[in-house]
Amino acid sequence: MYYGIIGGTGFEAPFSSAEEKIMETPYGETKLLFPEGKPYVFVSRHGTDHTIPPHQVPYRANIWTLRELGVTEVYGISAVGSLKKEYGPDTVLLCDDFLDFTKSRPTTFYDGDHEPAKHIAMDAPYDATLNRDFEAAFGEPLPRGVYVSTEGPRFESRAEIKFYASIGGDVVGMTNVPEVVLARELGLHYANICHVVNYCTGVSEEMVISKSEGVRARILKAIDQVLSSERSPRKPRIDLL
């Protein structure tokens, strides 16, 4: 199994028929779904019943499990708020960098307890090939942007949102750090597809919340198209300093 998908809010259990399996890791358990007839494995970030809050997602177990299965390429999918007027609800944006404002979650495998210290380059956290392949399958040019990862589970204050926009953020969510960081630490090629579901606090006076099943279905279909096509498996990529 070379491919994995990690689905967030709105993508808790998107397959009608999937075999479930629990994997034990040194970092806790991960529940895997193997959708019937598909060449990829699926992990529901918040659990299939959406009970796991952002700071309790077993990020390390999830990434460890994927690596143990032999997965080398992963698509994350995240519901996000938008910091920019031009990226309204139902915009699909591909991450090309992140800013980390999380506070209370383990963000590394190399914590000195499980693994000795290592420093991983973070100059290209998101995989450009996976981004391009997704964009081609989606069938339209998609913006790239900077994901601001907050601690949550609360939403942000107006002042926080002004600050995040002023330092270069494009979208805000609560989960992509540490997911992307851990994926990089284990050498997985990782991309994160953002589905804008609202404007962040104070960005627009309009209170619009996406309920679009249409966009979600298009995102999944495009990922399926990429991962079901003839691809040559890629080797893990480890950038140690």
Ligand code: HPA
């Ligand atoms: N802020 C943080 N996380 C989010 C938001 C938001 O506005 N929308 C969806 N996830």
